[in-house]
Amino acid sequence: IVGCSNNTVTLATFTPPAVQPKILATVYVSPTPNAEQQQALAAANPATPTPLIIPTATVTPYIGVFLGEVDNGEDGGAVIAPALLAGATSNIPVTVALGPACPAQADVAFGTRWAENTEVSNALGCPIEGAANLQGTLQIFERGVMYYSPTGEIWAVSPSQSHFWYAVNAPPVQQGDIVVPEGMLAPSQGFGAVWRGLPGVQDALGFARSPEQGTKMVTQKFQNGLLLADGGSGQVFVLLSDGRAMGPY
Template sequence: ARHVLPLLMAVLLAACGTPTPVSPIAALPTNAPKLLATVFMSPTPGEAEQRATAFAERPTTTLVPTQTTSPTPYIGVFLGEVDALDDGGVPLVNSGLFDENVGSQLDIPTPVRPVCTIEPELIFGTLWRDNDTARIALGCPTEPIQMFEGAIQVFENGVMYFRPTGDIWAIAPAGAQAGQFWYAATAPEAPAEEQAIIAPDGLRVPTLGFGAVWSAIAGVRDTLGFARTDESAVTAYWQRFEGGSLFRDDTSGQVFILVGIGTSGEAYGPY
């Protein structure tokens, strides 16, 4: 033990001695020259470069949409901009456009007369053609004109005509507007009246064929009223059309448009 202790102390003193000097690190140069590196770019890329850039996308700028005003499409006739009212309301259309000249600004088609194989007879005149509604409804004549000598009786609100073949017309016209007419190929059987019909003073109850139509066909009596005259002779002309007929009372010179090919229809005139 006496020999070991001095040995340990010698080892400890050796460890605490002066450290071995380290070689200093050389300082980095601060004034090293700068060199420019040059890279060669081939004008024609090789196969590897083409594959590398095949999926490259060019960056794009996101555009922000801008709102611009444009005319609103519409169907129909443009009536103009609206005008504000004094009370704050807004009218539906510009009332200033509704004047006597507005019709000339619109392209309104002119009705075209049909080309007919059989023409309407000139004896009916031309005034009836001014009624476009009735004229178009008539269409073209289907047979030549017929003239007959028959009978006539004038009523409060119309007239009745008789042809020797048995035909009877009861006509209650309303001018350019649609009135009414009834037609019977033969006089119907007059119904039995519960009591005699008495006409007011100055008027008459029709008899014979006129009386049968007047009392048997619904609507005739109420529409025509009582007779104002007795039956009298008349010369008349009648021409059938596709949609009705023209009827001329040659004694008075009056023309009626009868629209309808059945037992009743619309009556226009007289012209």
């Protein structure tokens, strides 16, 4: 139809709209908003809750060398050889658990110095009798002392060897001459009988340094031994049933 017409076709020209510049407005936010401004900010920027992530349990792979099943048998011994622990010390304070309190207590005549040694007091045990006050006899030797009780009992104590000898009654006197060093004495009577008759006493105590003398004594029997206090010197001996002598205290 256009080809058969003499009319000229005019094409429309598209003119793009003019670009209008955008004007940006900066909103001032006070660093110290008042209560109304704080509410407006909270409404404009609601807090987004953090989703709770629950991990899914899975089998944890073990990386290493398989050494076999667990042995539930008897203990094979210490992991660390005891010899490696010899002399080891620790800064961790250790509280020693003591046994039950004794129903009876040691007499006040013995003081408390001996009881401060817990090893000695535990070895001695609890009193089984009350204290006995005696007027006894003693004799001092080169390396020890001997005590005699009116009951006939005799104790020969060697502190240097931590040992003592005990006789319920004096044994028969052994005959024979003794060479006594100058300035020393050979014990006689009951002391002499124990000194000569019980093996080891003479060598342990040596010769007497002074004659026999009377002394006040206090004794008290315990489960595993005896406490003996010398009233003249104030010394206390712990005499255990196994022959050990502790002291003097």
